[in-house]
Amino acid sequence: MAVKIQLSLSACQLSVKIEPTDLSGAQAQLVVDIEGQSSLQQDITLDHSPIIVNFDETPRTGNRHRITAKLTSPVGNAISGPFLIKLCASAASPQNFLILPTRGIRSTADHSQTNNAFFRSMSVGISLNSLIHDDIPESATVLNSTGETGIKLVQMPENALTELRAAQPGIRIVPERFYTLQRCLPPTPQRRVQTMAGNIAVAGLHLRVTDPAGNPIEGARVVGFTNFDQRAGTDGVTNANGEINLIGLGNRTLERLYVFPTKNFWSLLRRNILPATGDTLILTPIKPGHIDVRRHFYPDGAAGSGQGVKVGVIDSGIGPHPDLAVSGGTCTVTGDNTGDFADVDQHGTHVAGIIAARGQAPNGLRGIAPAASLFAYRVFGRGAEGASNFDIASAIEKAVADGCDLINMSLGGGERDEALEDAITFAFQSGTVCLIATGNDGRQQVSFPASFSLALAIGAMGRRGTFPANTSDTPNALAPFGSPDKKNFVAAFSNIASAEASVDLIAPGVAVISTVPGLAGDRAPMSGTSMACPTATGVAARLLSTRPDLLALPRDQHRAEEIIKFVTSKAKSLGFGTVFEGLGQFVES
Structure with missing residues (x-):
C-alpha cells in the first residue's frame, strides 16, 4: 500500500491529508506526538479530504516530528508508520x-x-x-x-x-532551524507493497529473529524490499518472542532483507532471497575484543590518554552506562529540565564511548582517550528528529563556559545559519575547537555547520574485514579505495568537498562499536560521519594531552589556532584524494 501524508499547521489546527492509492474508505487511527508538547489520537476514514485535528496549544513549527499512523485494511491487516513529517506554519500563525x-x-x-x-x-x-x-x-x-x-x-x-x-x-x-544526527539510519520503505490482489489478501511473511542459541531478539527492526531502488517493501519490529509478520511479503522474492537489532548484535543483510513463512534469522553477537575499524587504526587508550583535556559532546545526551563517566553538562532543549542530560536516544552515548569510555578488558568498552573529561550537552528532545539552532548555540556557549578544549558535533544537514556561525566563532575566539560531521548525503557537498570554515569538518572511511560480510554496512564499501592499502575505503554515505566547503580530515566511521545506554554494559555498531567525528575528536584529545603548553595558553583565538595547527600536523593521506579526505587521517607516531 502506498500512503502519502501532507500536513499544514494554522494556529492550533493541524490539517492532515492522507492519500492512499488503494485503500480509500479503510479505517485508520492517527496518533501524533509532538515532542511531548501536544498529542492526539483520532479514528479516521481514509479519503481525499483533509482531516482537521485540534491541539490545546500551538506546537513549535519547523522541526521534524514523528507521526505514527496505524492503518487497518478491510481485511484487518495493519500497516504501521512511523512517518517523519515537518510542520509548516501559515504567515499569521x-x-x-x-x-x-x-x-x-x-x-x-x-x-x-x-x-x-x-x-x-x-x-x-x-x-x-x-x-x-x-x-x-x-x-x-x-x-x-x-x-x-x-x-x-x-x-x-x-x-x-x-x-x-x-x-x-x-x-x-x-x-x-533544525539539524539532525549524522548516523546512518535503516532504509525505510517509501512505497508500501500491495496487501490485496483483487478481493484476496496477499499473504504475510512470518519470521523469527534469534541469537545463535535460539533465544528471541526483541525490538529488532526488520525491513523487506521487493524493489530496493524504488524502496517498495514493508517493515516492522520484532515482538517479545522475536517474531514479526511482514504484511504482503509472503511468497515473494526480496531484493533485500535487513535486520537491525538495537544492541549487542551485528545487523543482517540478505539479498535476492525467497524466504518462507516460519524462517528463523540468526544474528551474530558482538564479541568482546572485536577489532573494528576504529580499533584497527587507534587501539584503546591507555589509562592516562586524554588527561587534562575537556571534551564537550553536543548531542542527544550521554548515558547511563557503566563504562562512561560524565564530568558535567546541561540540557539546552527549550522546555526541558536543564539538569537532565542523560541520553534520550542511543547516539550521544555511542559518540561519547568512542571518545572516552573507561571500561576494562575483557568485557568493558574503552575509548580512544579514556582520561579525557566528558561534558554532555543535550540538544535533542525526546522523540525529536532535529535539534534547533538556538539550543545548539546555547550548548556551544555552555561548553566554552565549562572550559571545554574540544567540542564534538555529530550533527548537521540543515540550512546555513548565522546564529550557529556566530556561536562557533565565539568558541574559536575563546580557544575552543569544534569538530563537526560532514554529513551522510552520499557524496554530496559538506553539509552545514561542518561547512563553516572555523570548524574542522570530519568525513568517514571504513575498512574491509572489520565487520561481517553479511551486515548492512557491506554496501558502504565503495571506491575510492586507499593507496597503497586497498582494504580502506571512503564510506559511500560520506559527504565530500566542493568549491563552497572542504573536508578537513577523515576518520573511521563504518561499523564502529561503542557504548549504548544500559546498565549492563550494552554495545552496538553504528555507522556515519557521526561516528567518524568522535573518532577524530578522541585522537585529537589524546594528542592534545601530550601538549600541556598548548592547554595552558590563554583562552583566545591564538589558542584555537595553535591547537588546530598541532593536531592537523599529525594528519597523513590514505590515498583517497583531498576531495574525499582533506588532509587525511590522524597518525599518532
Whole structure:
C-alpha cells in the first residue's frame, strides 16, 4: 500500500491529508506526538479530504516530528508508520525566531545603547508588545534566552517581523532551524507493497529473529524490499518472542532483507532471497575484543590518554552506562529540565564511548582517550528528529563556559545559519575547537555547520574485514579505495568537498562499536560521519594531552589556532584524494 501524508499547521489546527492509492474508505487511527508538547489520537476514514485535528496549544513549527499512523485494511491487516513529517506554519500563525545582536552572540558595550537595553529587557516570558508598541501582537513572546544579553528565542507571527525590524533596526532576526544526527539510519520503505490482489489478501511473511542459541531478539527492526531502488517493501519490529509478520511479503522474492537489532548484535543483510513463512534469522553477537575499524587504526587508550583535556559532546545526551563517566553538562532543549542530560536516544552515548569510555578488558568498552573529561550537552528532545539552532548555540556557549578544549558535533544537514556561525566563532575566539560531521548525503557537498570554515569538518572511511560480510554496512564499501592499502575505503554515505566547503580530515566511521545506554554494559555498531567525528575528536584529545603548553595558553583565538595547527600536523593521506579526505587521517607516531 502506498500512503502519502501532507500536513499544514494554522494556529492550533493541524490539517492532515492522507492519500492512499488503494485503500480509500479503510479505517485508520492517527496518533501524533509532538515532542511531548501536544498529542492526539483520532479514528479516521481514509479519503481525499483533509482531516482537521485540534491541539490545546500551538506546537513549535519547523522541526521534524514523528507521526505514527496505524492503518487497518478491510481485511484487518495493519500497516504501521512511523512517518517523519515537518510542520509548516501559515504567515499569521506563531513561528519561532532567534534574535541576535548586530554582531556576535552577546550584546556588549560596543553595540548601541538601544541594542543593549532592548536585549536586557527581553526576559523569558515577556511579550514584545509591552516592549515596543501595539503593532506587535501580544502573542509575540520570548520563549528562551542564553542570558541577559544573549540570543533570544521568540515566538511570533511571521507578519510581525517588519514591525519588529522597524522598531529595532540594530538586531538580527533568523528563523529557528533544525539539524539532525549524522548516523546512518535503516532504509525505510517509501512505497508500501500491495496487501490485496483483487478481493484476496496477499499473504504475510512470518519470521523469527534469534541469537545463535535460539533465544528471541526483541525490538529488532526488520525491513523487506521487493524493489530496493524504488524502496517498495514493508517493515516492522520484532515482538517479545522475536517474531514479526511482514504484511504482503509472503511468497515473494526480496531484493533485500535487513535486520537491525538495537544492541549487542551485528545487523543482517540478505539479498535476492525467497524466504518462507516460519524462517528463523540468526544474528551474530558482538564479541568482546572485536577489532573494528576504529580499533584497527587507534587501539584503546591507555589509562592516562586524554588527561587534562575537556571534551564537550553536543548531542542527544550521554548515558547511563557503566563504562562512561560524565564530568558535567546541561540540557539546552527549550522546555526541558536543564539538569537532565542523560541520553534520550542511543547516539550521544555511542559518540561519547568512542571518545572516552573507561571500561576494562575483557568485557568493558574503552575509548580512544579514556582520561579525557566528558561534558554532555543535550540538544535533542525526546522523540525529536532535529535539534534547533538556538539550543545548539546555547550548548556551544555552555561548553566554552565549562572550559571545554574540544567540542564534538555529530550533527548537521540543515540550512546555513548565522546564529550557529556566530556561536562557533565565539568558541574559536575563546580557544575552543569544534569538530563537526560532514554529513551522510552520499557524496554530496559538506553539509552545514561542518561547512563553516572555523570548524574542522570530519568525513568517514571504513575498512574491509572489520565487520561481517553479511551486515548492512557491506554496501558502504565503495571506491575510492586507499593507496597503497586497498582494504580502506571512503564510506559511500560520506559527504565530500566542493568549491563552497572542504573536508578537513577523515576518520573511521563504518561499523564502529561503542557504548549504548544500559546498565549492563550494552554495545552496538553504528555507522556515519557521526561516528567518524568522535573518532577524530578522541585522537585529537589524546594528542592534545601530550601538549600541556598548548592547554595552558590563554583562552583566545591564538589558542584555537595553535591547537588546530598541532593536531592537523599529525594528519597523513590514505590515498583517497583531498576531495574525499582533506588532509587525511590522524597518525599518532
